[in-house]
């Protein structure tokens with residue numbers, strides 16, 4: 810079980826989107842194959858928007874990544 814960084818619900822990994830953080834960059838990890846620390850988000854737009862609004866990625870990762878780049882990674886993960 811992994812926890813969504815937006816709503817903080819724990820769910821099985823296959824119900825969540827996975828992201829990884831590498832070289833200062835947040836990437837969508839669609840195939841769950843990237844190494845490094847995984848960050849998880851529910852597979853829906855609500856949690857994506859909540860995470861963006863609350864700057865949840867940057868808080869969890871203690872970084873200051875560009876909101877635009879985070880949004881792009883989320884869009885990619887959601888398949889938009």
Ligand SMILES: [Zn+2]
Pocket residue numbers: 813814815816817818850851856
């Ligand atoms: Zn969630």
